[in-house]
Amino acid sequence: MISLFKQFESAGILGINRRIGEFILPNNPRKFYPLVDDKWKTAELARQFHVPMPKHYGRKDTFGGIQKTKEMVIDHPGFVVKPANGGMGNGILVITKSEKLENGKVLYHKSDGRVLLEKELNHHISGILSGLYSLDGNSDTCILQERLECHPFFQEISFRGIPDIRVIVYLGYPVMAMLRLPTKESGGRANLHQGALGVGVDLSSGTLTHAVCNDKLVLFHPDTKQTLSGRIIPYWNLILEMASRCFDMSNLGYLGVDIVLDEKRGPLLLEMNARPGLGIQIANRMGLVSRLQIVERIVNAADEPQERVHRMLREL
Structure with missing residues (x-):
């Protein structure tokens, strides 16, 4: 068992306890949790920061x-x-x-x-x-x-519901991303706990990489039978900048940002999460630790969202 933990540690896998102790507790003051836990308050905040959301x-x-x-x-x-x-x-x-x-x-x-x-x-x-x-x-x-209309990019590879893009943001810098695709099992909802598909995304280009469903690696969508790797998510830089801006909105240093693509309106903020899960590491086949360490090395409090995105991508 000890050797298994050592393997995870050497691979840079972020575990639950370390996520809480080193990243959530020091960087996410409890007084700001209601801003992301209450979706109505999130919408009010988004209006103030001119971040588009579903009506x-x-x-x-x-x-x-x-x-x-x-x-x-x-x-x-x-x-x-x-x-x-x-x-x-x-x-x-x-x-x-x-x-x-x-x-x-x-x-x-x-x-x-x-x-x-x-x-x-x-x-x-x-x-x-x-x-x-x-x-x-x-x-x-x-x-x-x-209710949003699915962007054409997803019509071939998703089952019914609206997919979303989860971006992990640390101190305002996007560090890892995952596309979540609804399945028949998930009832058309983009939630991994209910059987949705998680697809890793190359942070530099928005290109889909590896896919996982129910913690198992898969090569194609179980319902549409479409292969996923190699496809490039549209509006990618805008998505990363929007995710980065959520740091300024929420005052939370470690958060998950969920963004959807509407057919007519483009990227929209769906919600923010002060306790994002760790399954994104499985979908990307890599640990979060090295990415978080990059941010700690390059962080600049004066950076605007666009600058934070560019600074992070230059390091990858």
């Missing part, structure tokens, strides 16, 4: 307001329901279209092909408000958000 149609704070959900999204047949304080994709519903029935009720079509009755949607929102999906188990707020 919010409204929020539900009380059980009494649940029955008015239908009116809130009447002009938006496709929308997303999510807990403000949720994590790991739990509690998120993606509605692709709404269908009004003869009795006046509404039928909601989900991204995984299944349908929800109006009362079922309201019941799900009730669960969100009860804190069923919140990070701390306390009562929560439900957000009704714009």
